[in-house]
Amino acid sequence: MAASLPHCTMxxxxxxxxxxxxxxxxxxxxxxxxxxxxxxxDLVQRQEGRRNDLxxxxxxxxxxxxxxxxxxxxxxxxxxxxxxxxPLDERLIVWDLVKAERDGEILLEVxxxxxxxxxxxxxxxxxxxxxETLDTDELADLVPDLPQEVVADVFKxxxxxxxxxxxxxxxxxxxxxxxxxxxxxxxxxxxxxLEVVLRYLRRFDELPDHTxxxxxxxxxxxxxxxxxxxxxxxxxxxxxxxxxxQTEFVELEPDDMAEEAAKAFxxxxxxxAPVVDPEGRLVGRVTVxxxxxxIREEADSEQLAQAGLREEEDIFxxxxxxxxxxxxxxxxxxxxxxxASRVIGAFEDSIEKLVALAALMPIVAGIGGNSxxxxxxxxxxxxxxxxxxxxxxxxxxxxxxxxATINGLIWGGLLGIAAWWLYGSIALGLVMTAAMTLNLLxxxxxxxxxxxxxxxxxxxxxxxxxxxxxxxxxxGGFFIFLGLATLFLM
Numbered sequence: 325m326a327a328s329l330p331h332c333t334m335x336x337x338x339x340x341x342x343x344x345x346x347x348x349x350x351x352x353x354x355x356x357x358x359x360x361x362x363x364x365x366d367l368v369q370r371q372e373g374r375r376n377d378l379x380x381x382x383x384x385x386x387x388x389x390x391x392x393x394x395x396x397x398x399x400x401x402x403x404x405x406x407x408x409x410x411p412l413d414e415r416l417i418v419w420d421l422v423k424a425e426r427d428g429e430i431l432l433e434v435x436x437x438x439x440x441x442x443x444x445x446x447x448x449x450x451x452x453x454x455x456e457t458l459d460t461d462e463l464a465d466l467v468p469d470l471p472q473e474v475v476a477d478v479f480k481x482x483x484x485x486x487x488x489x490x491x492x493x494x495x496x497x498x499x500x501x502x503x504x505x506x507x508x509x510x511x512x513x514x515x516x517x518l519e520v521v522l523r524y525l526r527r528f529d530e531l532p533d534h535t536x537x538x539x540x541x542x543x544x545x546x547x548x549x550x551x552x553x554x555x556x557x558x559x560x561x562x563x564x565x566x567x568x569x570q571t572e573f574v575e576l577e578p579d580d581m582a583e584e585a586a587k588a589f590x591x592x593x594x595x596x597a598p599v600v601d602p603e604g605r606l607v608g609r610v611t612v613x614x615x616x617x618x619i620r621e622e623a624d625s626e627q628l629a630q631a632g633l634r635e636e637e638d639i640f641x642x643x644x645x646x647x648x649x650x651x652x653x654x655x656x657x658x659x660x661x662x663x664a665s666r667v668i669g670a671f672e673d674s675i676e677k678l679v680a681l682a683a684l685m686p687i688v689a690g691i692g693g694n695s696x697x698x699x700x701x702x703x704x705x706x707x708x709x710x711x712x713x714x715x716x717x718x719x720x721x722x723x724x725x726x727x728a729t730i731n732g733l734i735w736g737g738l739l740g741i742a743a744w745w746l747y748g749s750i751a752l753g754l755v756m757t758a759a760m761t762l763n764l765l766x767x768x769x770x771x772x773x774x775x776x777x778x779x780x781x782x783x784x785x786x787x788x789x790x791x792x793x794x795x796x797x798x799x800g801g802f803f804i805f806l807g808l809a810t811l812f813l814m
Contacts, residue, residue: 350398351406357391358414392421400426404433407442416445427454432462439469452477460486461506461608464493492578492607501585502578504618505599505608508532511539514548514566518556521565534611536595540569547575547598547606575600576610582618589615660795667799671806674814680747681809684756687739688805692763692797695731699724699771700789707775707785721772728768732761751813759805766800767793 395403395418403422407415407430419442422430427446431439431454443451451470455463455478467475467490479487489507496502509532512521521538525531538551549569559568574592576585576599588594589612599608668675668685675681703720706712712720736757744753770793775785 347402347405350394350402351409353394354391354406354418355410355414357394358410358417361388361391361417388417388421391418395421396423400429401433403430404438407434408438412441415441419445424450424453425457428457428462428466431466432458436469443469443471448474448477452481456481459506459508460489461493461508464490464503467494496578499582500578501576501580501582501599501610502608504582504585504614505576505578505610506532506614507608509539509596509598509606509609510535511541511545511606512551512565513542514540514564514569516565517561518559518563518565518568519561521551521556522561534596534613539598539606539609540565541606545605547600547604549573550598573598577602578607582615583622585610586615586619660799663795664799664802667802668806671802671810674806674810678752678809678813680743680749680752681806684743684752685802685805688756688759688763689798689801691735691760692767692801693794695728695764696767696771696793696797697790699768700775700793703772703775704785704789707779712776717772717776720776721769724768724772725765728764729761732764733757736760736764749813752809755805755808755812759801759808762804763797763801766804767797770796 395406398406403418403426407418410418415438427450431442434442446454448471451474455466455470455474458466460482463478467478470478479490482490493502493505493507510525510528512524536553538553538556539547540549540551541547548566549571550573551565551569555568555570574588574594574597576588576597578599578601585597588597589610594612596609596611598606599610601607671681703712736759739760740753740755740757742753743756744750774789774792779785
């Protein structure tokens with residue numbers, strides 16, 4: 325799924341750059357303080373004397389208090405970034421310095437893999453306290469990672485309304501609108517004046533984040549319309565809400581796919597959108613920050629899936645955890661590599677007679693793999709954006725085969741000329757051109773067919789695509805090139 329990035333002025337770009345540089349500086353400062361702390365601690369421990377414990381305690385507090393002072397003003401997302409960039413032992417030191425009231429916010433910001441390590445280090449009472457600082461929709465994201473006994477205590481600490489909201493949020497599939505909606509919103513009635521609305525809003529300490537409109541409901545919470553804040557502010561206070569509210573607006577349902585909601589936000593430049601149940605009752609809202617988070621997570625998952633990784637991996641995870649995450653597709657790679665080696669082995673006599681084949685065949689396989697990855701990337705992206713219908717395979721296949729044919733004749737022809745020049749054989753150049761063209765055609769067919777067939781059978785079209793393309797173009801490229809060489813050059 326793709327989303328258009330907002331236009332940035334030069335000053336905004338500079339601000340973004342400065343912010344990134346500042347974050348890197350914060351990370352460097354944290355790493356320096358941790359290194360100093362460890363160095364001094366090691367030195368003190370080597371010293372002998374009765375006051376060692378006292379000295380160590382003073383040094384310990386000195387460095388850690390400075391570290392805590394640096395962390396305190398940081399945004400939770402920045403603290404999360406720093407935690408993700410640290411090895412496990414240093415990560416836990418920093419995590420212990422974070423104020424308890426910020427634990428929940430930071431746990432939501434870190435990656436799933438890092439969140440697991442932090443939760444394992446926390447006592448049940450700490451986890452309950454962290455959960456109590458979160459809104460219901462945020463809690464729904466955290467609860468699946470919490471121990472069962474902690475979840476039970478968290479449920480006990482919630483009001484009846486909050487429990488119902490949490491159950492509702494957790495009941496929706498992970499990639500649905502219901503899973504990303506929140507319940508923090510402002511509703512008004514259509515028969516009141518703007519003056520009453522303004523007085524009502526002044527009772528809030530602050531409005532919910534990303535509030536760009538108020539939702540107009542009846543006594544049964546049926547959604548009647550929306551009142552944008554800009555309309556509220558520029559009109560006379562004695563006018564009733566019903567006269568100014570908009571009845572044409574984008575609304576979502578909890579069972580809608582979050583991907584479709586993201587497209588609607590992109591298409592209509594939305595900041596928020598109401599979520600209604602099948603009876604038309606307002607049950608929540610989706611905000612642009614939730615949509616951006618969803619897009620980022622989907623992009624990350626797709627990138628990992630293309631490489632054959634099952635889940636996001638903590639860069640400082642244990643060796644065994646990393647092995648478990650990576651082994652499946654590596655095992656497939658081993659099988660395909662063995663197949664490719666057997667293909668080469670079947671043409672040993674041809675390679676012995678014409679050594680040039682050994683030097684040229686990796687070129688055919690490599691370019692075929694690159695071409696196939698280009699195709700599969702375009703198809704997966706189009707699927708994610710909803711641009712590819714189930715009946716589009718034949719049309720897309722014809723188009724990609726045409727592209728492959730032209731590329732094969734052009735670049736294969738150039739490689740054929742190079743082979744003729746290097747080895748003095750016109751026949752070898754022609755074989756090179758033909759093999760390149762045929763392998764690109766194979767790559768195009770696989771690049772279109774693999775993701776579309778996986779989607780047809782209910783599998784994620786992005787998972788392992790590059791691995792499968794590489795396997796096909798390697799084995800297929802070797803077979804095509806060596807087979808043609810055996811037929812026409814031996």
